[in-house]
Amino acid sequence: MGAKRPARREFLKSGAALAGGFTLGAAAPANAQAPPPSPPMIKGDKDQIPYGDRSKFVKSVRIAHGGRPSPDEFGLYFHIAAPLQDSVGVITPSSLHFVGTTRGAYIPQIDPREHRLLIHGMVDRPLTFTMEDLKRLPSVTRLHFIECAGNRSSRNAKTVQESHGMTSCAEWTGVPLSVLLKECGLKGGASWFVAEGSEEVKGASSMPIAKAMDDCLLAYGMNGEDLRPQQGFPLRLMVPGFEGIFHTKYLRRIKVVDRYYMNYNDYGHLDREPKIAALEYQIGPKSVITFPSGGHQLSGRGFYEIRGLAWSGGGAIRKVEVSTDGGKRWNIAEIKGTAQRMAHTRFTHQWNWDGQETELLSRCTDEIGQVQPSRAQVAKHWNAELTPQYSVPGLDNTIQPWRIASDGSVHNGNA
Amino acid sequence: MGASTMGMLRVLLMVLLMGVCALAQSPTYGVGRTPTPEEIRAWDISIGPTGEELPPGRGTTKEGAQIYRAKCAGCHGATGIEGKAPILKSKAGPEVELWARGRILPLRAPFATGVWDYVNRAMPLNREGTLTADEVYALTAWMLYINGVIPEDQVLDAESLPKVKMPIGDKYAALPDWKPKTPRLKGYPY
Numbered sequence: 001m002g003a004k005r006p007a008r009r010e011f012l013k014s015g016a017a018l019a020g021g022f023t024l025g026a027a028a029p030a031n032a033q034a035p036p037p038s039p040p041m042i043k044g045d046k047d048q049i050p051y052g053d054r055s056k057f058v059k060s061v062r063i064a065h066g067g068r069p070s071p072d073e074f075g076l077y078f079h080i081a082a083p084l085q086d087s088v089g090v091i092t093p094s095s096l097h098f099v100g101t102t103r104g105a106y107i108p109q110i111d112p113r114e115h116r117l118l119i120h121g122m123v124d125r126p127l128t129f130t131m132e133d134l135k136r137l138p139s140v141t142r143l144h145f146i147e148c149a150g151n152r153s154s155r156n157a158k159t160v161q162e163s164h165g166m167t168s169c170a171e172w173t174g175v176p177l178s179v180l181l182k183e184c185g186l187k188g189g190a191s192w193f194v195a196e197g198s199e200e201v202k203g204a205s206s207m208p209i210a211k212a213m214d215d216c217l218l219a220y221g222m223n224g225e226d227l228r229p230q231q232g233f234p235l236r237l238m239v240p241g242f243e244g245i246f247h248t249k250y251l252r253r254i255k256v257v258d259r260y261y262m263n264y265n266d267y268g269h270l271d272r273e274p275k276i277a278a279l280e281y282q283i284g285p286k287s288v289i290t291f292p293s294g295g296h297q298l299s300g301r302g303f304y305e306i307r308g309l310a311w312s313g314g315g316a317i318r319k320v321e322v323s324t325d326g327g328k329r330w331n332i333a334e335i336k337g338t339a340q341r342m343a344h345t346r347f348t349h350q351w352n353w354d355g356q357e358t359e360l361l362s363r364c365t366d367e368i369g370q371v372q373p374s375r376a377q378v379a380k381h382w383n384a385e386l387t388p389q390y391s392v393p394g395l396d397n398t399i400q401p402w403r404i405a406s407d408g409s410v411h412n413g414n415a
Numbered sequence: 416m417g418a419s420t421m422g423m424l425r426v427l428l429m430v431l432l433m434g435v436c437a438l439a440q441s442p443t444y445g446v447g448r449t450p451t452p453e454e455i456r457a458w459d460i461s462i463g464p465t466g467e468e469l470p471p472g473r474g475t476t477k478e479g480a481q482i483y484r485a486k487c488a489g490c491h492g493a494t495g496i497e498g499k500a501p502i503l504k505s506k507a508g509p510e511v512e513l514w515a516r517g518r519i520l521p522l523r524a525p526f527a528t529g530v531w532d533y534v535n536r537a538m539p540l541n542r543e544g545t546l547t548a549d550e551v552y553a554l555t556a557w558m559l560y561i562n563g564v565i566p567e568d569q570v571l572d573a574e575s576l577p578k579v580k581m582p583i584g585d586k587y588a589a590l591p592d593w594k595p596k597t598p599r600l601k602g603y604p605y
Contacts, residue, residue, distance in 0.1 A: 072500065072542060074490075103501075106541070120455050127447035128454070131528055138447050183442045194461050201537040204461060214595045253458055260590055261463045264533040270525070270587050272514055275600060277588035282599040315596060368596050373604040381604035 004190040031184050062096055065166055066150065076104030077230070079148065081165025084290045084309065090143065090337075090344040092168035094228045100148040100166060100244045102203040102265060107252050109262035112199060112226075114236040117218070121193070121256035124185030131220065137175045140217060142344035145169040145311045147283055148244040152396040153399065155388050155415045160293035163400060163412065165166045167286075167311065170231075172238050173221030178213045181256070194263060195237045198250035204263040205246050207239060209256070215240050215341075218251060240342035241313030243280055243395060279394025283313030285372045286397035287320055287347070287364040288307035298408035308333075309344045312366035316341045319365040321348040326359035326401070327374075341367075353404065359413050360402045374399045375414070388414070426511040462532035466577030469531065472548030476565070479557025482550050486539050495561060500540070504561045513582055521558035525587060527571075527579035531555045552576070 054318055064070040067077035072078050080099040082092055092098075112131045120126035147167035157163035186209070193212055196204040207216075217238040220227055227233045232249030239246040245265055260266060271277045287310035306324070310317045316339040321330040333347040347362070361370040375398045379386035382393060392398055399411025450458075462468050482494075492498035497505060505516040516522060521530045535551045537543055546554070555572040565571075565579060591599070 103537075118450060118455065118458050120450070120459065124457060125442065126450055128450045129447045133446045133448075137444055179444075182445065183444060185442075196461070200541065200543050202460065202543070204536070208593045210593060210595065253461075255459065255461050257461075257463060259464065261461060262524070262529050263461070264520070264529065266519070266535070267520065267524055267529055270523070272587055274588040274591075275603075278591040278600040279603070281593055284599060284603075314598060368515060368598055370598050377604045 021159050033342070053156045058201075060096065062098070063161060063165070065098075065162075070099075072104055074104065075327075076106060077101050078104045079150065079166060080230075081161050081170045084160045084165055084167075084288070085295065087290055088122045088307075088311070090169050090309070090346050091223060092170055092344075094170065094223045094225070094231070097168040097170060097222075097228070097231060098146075098148065098166050100146075100150075102201050102245065104248075105199045105201060105203075107227070107229045108199050110234055110250060115198075115234050115252070117235060117252060117254070119180055119184050119254045119256070121254075122187040122190040122258060123181070123256050124187060125183075127184050129180070132173050134218065134220060134235070136390045137179055139173055140176055140216065141171060141173040141221070142240075143169060143240055144217075144240045145342060145344045146238075146244045147286075147311070147395070149280070149395050152392070153398070153400050153412070153414055155412065156314045157294065157412050159295040160288055160290055160400075163294070163414075164288045166244070167309075167344070169309075170222050171224065171312070172217060172219040172236075174217045174219035174235075174238070177216035177218055177237070177254075180218065180254075181209075181212060185258075186256060192233050192257050192260055194253075194255045194257060195248040195251060196253040196255070197232070197248050197400075200254045201239075201264075202246075203248060203265055204261075205248060205265040206257075206261045206263060207242070207246055211239060211242070241315075241362050243281065243283060246281075273393075276393045281313075283311075283395055284397035285312035285314060285317070285364050285366045285370045286310070287362045287372055288400045289322070289360050289362050289402055292360070292404065292410045293402050294410055294412045296410045298353060298404065298410070300408065301353050304351050304353060306333075306349040306351050306360060308347050308362050310347055310362070310364035311342070311344050312364065312370065313342060314370050315367035316343075317345040317347075317364050318367050320345070320346070320347040321363050322351075323361040324349075324351050324358060327361050330363070355406060357406045358404050360404065361399050363399050372397055372399055425510040428513060460536050462528045462535070463578070463589070464526040464528055464529045469573035469576060470530070470548045471573060472552050473570055474549050474551070474553025474556050475570050476553075476556045476567050478549075479553035479555070479560070482546075482553055483557055486542075486546075486550075487554070488543065495558070503558055509563055513586075519562065521555070521564065522562040523581075523583055525581055525585075527555065527559060527564075527576050527581060527582050530558060531576060534558075 062080045065081040068078045070078035070080050082096050082098040117129045151166035153163035167399040192206050219236045219238050223383045235251045237248040237251045269280045289308040291307045310320045320333040322333045323330050333349045336346040365371045376386050378392050403411045403413045490498045490500035495503035505519050506523050507516045552571045559565045
């Protein structure tokens with residue numbers, strides 16, 4: 001009884017806002033049905049004992065992102081997008097977590113007993129660590145999103161998977177990089193570090209030491225088990241809130257240096273405009289409604305819980321607002337649970353659809369006061385003309401509109 | 416006499432300070448193994464802008480063209496633009512502004528050392544790490560030559576490679592000075 005009380009309170013609170021919406025739901029007796037027949041009972045399956053599968057009726061899957069096949073004709077994994085339209089809660093299951101690769105990548109099959117991490121460069125004591133060594137050290141477990149810099153909505157995107165599927169959130173466990181750097185002892189003048197993976201391209205990125213000492217994490221655990229190979233098994237550098245490419249997979253080496261090292265990945269971030277370059281590390285505040293979203297079909301007028309995800313490289317999400325009338329009025333959405341720093345945050349808003357065409361929007365504000373902009377605001381900031389083709393500089397964190405047609409079909413409002 | 420005592424005191428103070436520093440930075444957990452300098456050299460394939468990590472070796476543009484035909488043209492095409500792999504030579508000439516000539520590493524990289532680094536670490540696909548240092552110098556020379564960055568007769572080695580003047584010069588943005596809990600760009604877009 002006690003556990004039900006909050007739900008009842010929600011019900012009463014929302015009753016006023018929904019003003020009469022419940023008469024629709026009360027029409028049920030007209031289609032009265034007998035209880036469904038008993039489903040087939042499947043005997044215990046030996047193969048389902050060590051590692052269980054999901055229901056065969058659950059079809060939620062990842063897709064190749066951006067029109068490029070994955071694997072491609074060289075057998076390289078390319079970008080793979082997560083099915084956000086089906087997501088619940090804040091954790092992306094490891095099997096559905098998006099995959100991003102530097103230039104396309106093979107997956108190194110690493111025996112963790114053979115894996116080594118070398119930390120060297122401007123340190124007093126270079127050190128080599130085995131996975132066993134790393135697991136002896138003090139660990140942290142944190143929720144963090146990773147988002148690819150190419151996670152950009154376009155007018156061609158039909159679903160939230162196509163427009164926003166290159167972000168995911170998992171629970172990561174590992175050793176803070178600061179612990180290891182203190183163990184090695186940073187030399188004076190050390191200002192950057194280069195992280196390098198073991199995959200065929202040996203992807204390497206330069207990052208500020210300030211970030212390493214603040215919150216970087218060398219993760220070996222993901223969602224309660226070992227890291228997955230597509231996510232960098234056995235060791236991945238987490239750089240919370242930075243663009244996905246910095247989260248170096250198959251981490252094998254960290255070199256502490258005194259300058260930006262201009263690796264291939266770094267060169268990819270070059271821009272001639274300092275203001276645009278400034279937008280290419282830390283991810284801005286971003287949110288998107290995942291239900292209802294492009295491709296969903298509303299079954300009729302009446303009550304729906306609007307659900308979405310919000311995240312920011314600037315820290316925790318403080319506020320999410322939802323508009324159900326194309327941005328005329330904004331309502332404070334409910335944040336589910338406690339918003340974590342640089343983690344997907346689930347928000348909901350109770351909505352009673354009147355059957356009219358409308359547009360659903362969400363925008364978020366993070367703990368340092370950054371507010372998610374609209375495309376129009378960004379274009380105005382850069383004195384650019386807002387056309388459907390306009391491409392937002394840096395990572396695109398603009399507001400995503402979903403258009404609800406009068407037949408209940410849901411469409412990309414940027415189309 | 417006084418000056419020498421002062422000197423002694425200064426030395427003593429420095430020794431003490433060094434001791435304090437060493438104490439403050441001593442390892443806490445004692446986990447991990449100290450690698451030998453040879454191990455570090457073998458692992459360290461990061462070539463920074465100064466080129467201090469470059470190994471001995473040398474290569475010419477003509478040698479590079481030959482190696483390219485044998486080991487690279489299969490994916491990148493006969494002259495670097497016809498393959499299924501990314502193009503290596505800008506299709507636009509020097510009359511076009513540099514940033515409009517495409518993201519071509521041997522053309523737009525701020526340091527020629529970055530070209531060497533990438534070829535050495537990441538090429539050829541699925542046979543990474545098989546090129547000799549001479550071959551990497553030669554391929555780097557050839558790619559810089561076909562993009563009009565160096566003359567045909569230039570020889571590249573650990574001395575000359577970091578001195579190659581790339582067309583971009585210093586005309587690219589300085590990186591943001593990142594600090595925790597700071598907006599990525601002040602005033603954006605509100």
